[in-house]
Amino acid sequence: MAQRPVPVRLTPEEQKRRRQRSLAIALTLGGLVLLIFVVTMAKLGPQVLNRPL
């Protein structure tokens, strides 16, 4: 019978660091989305809405 792999148990400190890393990634991605939006508006201005319908 095949042995089941030992489950990985994170220490509270490891969990805390992982949560902080995840939060930093989320904030960075949010910032990137905002940056791309603002740069698009700055470069194109109102023209961004001027498209054939």
Place this chain on the structure above:
Amino acid sequence: MTIATNSLTETTTEPFATPGLSQGDVADYFALLKPRVMFLVVFTALVGMVVVHPDVHPVVAFASLLMIAIGGGASGCLNMWWDADIDAVMTRTRKRPIPAGKIAPGEALAFGLFLSAGSVIMLGLVSNWLAAGLLAFTIVFYAVIYSMWLKRSTPQNIVIGGAAGALPPIVAQAAVAGHVGWESIILFAIIFMWTPPHFWALALVKSGDYARAGIPMMPNVKGADHTRLQILVYTLILAPLSLAPVAMGFGGLAYAIIGTLGGLGMLALAVQVYRLREGEPAARVAQQLFGFSILYLFLLFATLLAEHAFGVFRPVFG
């Protein structure tokens, strides 16, 4: 071209608690980007932008600056990945995240490559592909030409490698003006000529550290006296060169005064470094030159920034 090898596996001092899980916190990842170098990159790039009074939206200029900063940080991260073995034996660098066992070498490599590609692509999209190409060149120059090749193979390592640290104003001008002009080339030349006296002053004090790590810095290869002569020669070129912005018309009266006084200060300290060769006074004056060189470069660029960004420019000629 000889690519020196490193030995990452021998340097990680602490085991990773949970295999496959990063032990680093957010601050460790930030430290991989060499924040102090990143500040210098942002600062010099900002000056490279303002001296040409670009006709771009401030948001585009800000986004370009951010990408240049991230690209600079990414090259620092790749440098830390490659140099983890020598960082581990130098007192100044042994607490960096990789030798301290907080971040695995592979993580740092992935982080650095991801940020490099991301910053170059984003800069191309935000500004133009000339700037993006120059940023890519800067990253490759620092991570491959300097870190992997020059640093471990020649005492001229920081002379040639210094070009990577001097490039941000050129990248910045390309980003906001669409071309590379004389202004940023002169700023490049000032940082390029400033780098050898700055780093060799530190190398004189930390020569034991570099010898232990096997890095062929000038004092270890050619001797301390030869290094002192080189510092003096480079400073003799740097002091008048730093006044080139005045001659070219983009350095004003304040810059002329600061540049002249700062250049004289650098020269006075370089002469002292050349004359004092023994014991504690020699180490102290080398340390003073290292510290003053940072202040000198900061004042030169801060004055240009103030003159152009805050409207205090007063022309010296006419």
